[in-house]
Amino acid sequence: MSFFQFTPAFANPQGSPIRELFPYLSRPGMISLAGGYPSPSLFDQEGLAAAAAQAMATGATALQYGATEGSPALREQLAAQCQARGIRCSAGDVLVTTGSQQGFDLLLRVLIQPGDTVCVETPAYPATLAALRQAGARILxxxxxxxxxxxxxxxxxxxxxxxxxxxxxxxxxxxxxxPCGTLLVQQRRERLVQLALQYGFVVVEDDPYGELAFTDARPAPVYAAAQQQVGEGENPVVYLSSLSKTVAPGLRVGWMVADPAVLRRCTVAKQTNDLCTSPLAQAVAASYLQSGRYGQAVAKACAEYLRRMLALTQGLKARLGDLVQFVQPAGGMFVWMTFDARIDPQKLFDAAVAAHVIFVPGKAFYADNANLHSMRLSFAAPDVAQIGQAVDRLTEAFDKAK
Amino acid sequence: MSFFQFTPAFANPQGSPIRELFPYLSRPGMISLAGGYPSPSLFDQEGLAAAAAQAMATGATALQYGATEGSPALREQLAAQCQARGIRCSAGDVLVTTGSQQGFDLLLRVLIQPGDTVCVETPAYPATLAALRQAGARILxxxxxxxxxxxxxxxxxxxxxxxxxxxxxxxxxxxxxxPCGTLLVQQRRERLVQLALQYGFVVVEDDPYGELAFTDARPAPVYAAAQQQVGEGENPVVYLSSLSKTVAPGLRVGWMVADPAVLRRCTVAKQTNDLCTSPLAQAVAASYLQSGRYGQAVAKACAEYLRRMLALTQGLKARLGDLVQFVQPAGGMFVWMTFDARIDPQKLFDAAVAAHVIFVPGKAFYADNANLHSMRLSFAAPDVAQIGQAVDRLTEAFDKAK
Structure with a gap:
């Protein structure tokens, strides 16, 4: 028997199903459609290096402990981003988090006890499912x-x-x-708020991809729809976002906008979790956002991701035809694809790996009743030429697995 | 009734008792002996700016997501630090955490359920007590x-x-x-390991201050004492440390060394908490440690903190004499002082604030049965001249409160 007696959630812990794919990624010549990573070629390295130099030059603030809520300069910038997206808020409504992942984690601490029910749109982000399992939630x-x-x-x-x-x-x-790449239509946003108010549940609106839109026709956040309905009353929505997909994941800078009662408790929970998000990373983020380079960098990323998405979806449609089904995304980094039920998922995965292309098998995105005939394809990291090759290889794998 | 129904631990959350002192700190002319912050004048800003420039110049690694365990380069450096302190370990035994605070938080997730008993040396660091309360632990x-x-x-x-x-x-x-500034003697380290093995509890050895020693005579970590006793067997000690007190808190870089079973579970817990510690901050930390400036910067900090400690303790002894009692620390940032039971603690605090000096009242450091006639004095932030003034003002406050 081990000396260590772990809590039930950690007695036999499972790592991330996506991380289990790591060994395949390092094989020479492998093209990955598996990662959820933004393209490093789109990082504004010059602008971020200048922001880092500025952060280091302006006294000791970036090197000292900071307020748990976040640096005033960064909260100002993030509030301005939210306003541009249609949310009525000020710096005081923003809690800086260590990625939006921490925002969700803090919410679970202050709102969820083991046995509580949590609804999750499914298929879902695997780290969300893992966090809920660790919290002992009943997933619906x-x-x-x-x-x-x-x-x-x-x-x-x-x-x-x-x-x-x-x-x-x-x-x-x-x-x-x-993983679905879909956009929730306006009428549904309003209806979701009505249901939250009627049945008394909190809506966690996770929005890391909203800025990566391929068109201008994007509805305002669910948080804003709730502001319309409740006026100055308690807003049932908690808004989470992140600079990971738009500026750089290496900053680990996300944020939360929520009712003051929620924000205050998440701040207390953050005090015992990591005291504050790296003031160095916050200073770099604030300097970068102040520099005015953000808008151009995001526009460039959107244009490039659109090209990559089209290369992937047009290629898949041309080569695989009726064998597969997907909805062409209007933004973000992902295509969710289902395939003919007569194809064996494991055989397909093995054939793809043998052909040097990799994707995330769909089962990773379900708490239960997984549709095994599905996969998530990310078009963010490979360039257009690599995506063309990836489509060739996927076609080869489908041929073998048929 | 509020729309939000929080978990019991967050129904009526209390913020940090030290943060409650913040409003006093901003008063003009206030000298603070309250903070646990290192002196910004001792940050190696030049060396860290160079490290930041290097981190930004070496490709996109600092800007991309990283492994949850931490960057290989940083884990190498931190393992080398541990080896220098007497721990037998390699990079694979190190988990990089977002400050050592996160290390403790992850341990509570994987080891503690509500109602479990946790022993805490008392008086204790308030954020430790707060984390235990949030976890529902029974504090002994x-x-x-x-x-x-x-x-x-x-x-x-x-x-x-x-x-x-x-x-x-x-x-x-x-x-x-x-808050006590004391050093655990070698024989007690060995005895503590024996007790852990005999009674089956995990020892969390939190070591952010060990490098700030005023003499060379420092015993090896409790973790190393356990390695002596268990050989290749399971080590009941988890070692936590941090660059916050030696390099800069703004990095939010700490680390954990522990048995592989513990490390693996804390890694899984970290995946759902913040995915990874800021790769930017990690790259800056690794570059800085590789630069070879660390040793000199820590030696400079030790010499300066020794001067400040002597100014404080000699001043207190000369001016307050038998009214107060303390043990002169052999390192770190704190003096724990108790005072004559006939002095009213609130009157003393109010008189100190009126005289423009502030400390942390001792009650913040107890889970129960607080010794109210105590206080924590930090000599890290004010310089020697300010400490002289602070002693004058404390003397004035004691005179008024007597």
Whole structure:
């Protein structure tokens, strides 16, 4: 028997299903459509180096402990981003977090006890599922379609639940979701807020991809839709976002906008978690956002991701035809693809690895009842030429697995 | 009734008792002996700016997501630090954390359930007590004296406990503890390991201050004492440390060395907490440690903190005499001072604030049964001249409160 006696959630811990793919990634010549990483070629290295130099030059602030809420300069910049997206807020409504992952983690601490029910749009981001399992939550999978979370299916599910089993929280990525790439339409955003108010659950709106839009027609955040409905009352939505997909993940800078009661408790929880997000990283982020280079860098990223998305989806359609189904995303980094039920998923995965292309098998994105005939394809990291090759190799794998 | 229903630990959350002093700190002319912040004048800003420039110049690694365990280069450097302190380890035994605060938080997730007993040397670091309260732990205060944790008192306490109430964890800062400044003597380190093995509890050895020693006579870490006793067997000690007190808190870089079973689970927990510690901050830290400037910077800090410590303790002894009692620390940043029981603590605090000097009242460092006639004085931030003034003002406050 081991000396160590771990809590039940960690007795036999499973690592991330995506990280399990790492050994394949290092094989020579492998093209990866698996990662959720932004393209390093799109990082504004020059602008960020200048921001880092400025952060180091302006006294000791970047090197000292900082307020748990975040640096005033960065909170100003992040509040301005939220305003541009349609949210009414000021710097005082922003809590800087160590990536938006920490934002979700803090929310679970202050809102969820073991046994509580949490609704998750499914398929879902695996780290969200892992965090919920660790928190001991009961996960209720909520379906999505090409327009995002299926709010009428959710309404029917809620109406049928006994009061004791009603969710305390619902997690959604309304803009270009991971893994589906779908955009939640405006009418559904409003309906989701109504349901949250009616049934008393908190909506966690995770929005790391919203800025990576291929068109201008993007609805305002669910948080803003809630502001319309509740006025000055308590807002049932918690808005999470991040600079990881738009500036650089290496900063680990995310943020939360929420009702003051939620924000205050998450701040207390953050005090015992990491005291504050790296003041160095915060100073670099604030300097960079102040420099005015952000808008151009994001526009460049959107244009390049659009090219890559088109290369992938047009290639897949031309080569695989009716064998596969997907909705062409209007932004973000992902295509969710299902395939003919007669194809064996394991055989397909093995053939793909043998052909030197890799994707994330769909089962990673389900808490239960996985659709095994599915996969997530990311078009963010490989360039257009590599995506062309990847489509060739995927076609070869489908041929072998048929 | 609020829309939000928080978990019991966050129904009525209390912020940090030290943060409650912030409003006083901003008063003009205030000298603070309250903070636990290192002196910004001792940051090696030139060396760190060079490290930041190098980190930004060497490709996109500092800007991309990184492995949850930490960057290979930084883990190498931190393992080398541990080896220099007497721990047998390699890079693979190191988990980089977002400050050592996160290391403790991850341990609580994987080891502690609500109702579990945790021993804490008392008086104790307030964020440790807050983290334990949030985790729902039953806190058992363990006494300290001038030689650190009183292990024989602990042994007697353990022998008297029913099996069901035995601790799962014990928290100690053996080197120049916060708040007491004491050093745990070698014989007690060995005895503590014996007790851990006998009674089956994990020892959390938090060591942020060990490098700030005023003499060379520092015992090896408790972790190393355990390695002596268990050989290749499971080590009951988890070692936490940090660059916050030696390089810069703004990096938020700490680390954990532990048995592989513990390290693996903390890595899984970290995946859902913040994915990885800022790769930018890690790259700056690794470059700085590789630059070879660390040794000289720490030696300079030790010399300056020694001067400040002597100014404070000699001043207090000369001016307050028998009214106060303290043990002169052999390193670190703190003096723990108790005072004559006839002096009213609140009156003393108010008089000190009126005289423009501030300290942390001792009650912040207790889970229960606080000795109200105590205070923590930090000599790290003010310079020698300011410390002289602070002693004058404290003397004035004692005169008024007598």
């Amino acid at each position: 999978s909520t379906p999505v379609d090409g327009d995002g979370l299926d709010v009428e299916a959710l309404a029917a599910m809620l109406a049928a639940l006994p009061v004791a089993e009603r969710p305390k929280l619902l997690y959604t990525v309304p803009n270009f979701s991971n | 205060s363990t006494p300290v004296d001038g030689d650190g944790l009183d292990v024989e008192a602990l042994a007697a306490m353990l022998a008297a406990l029913p099996v069901a109430e035995r601790p799962k964890l014990l928290y100690t800062v053996p080197n120049f503890s916060n």
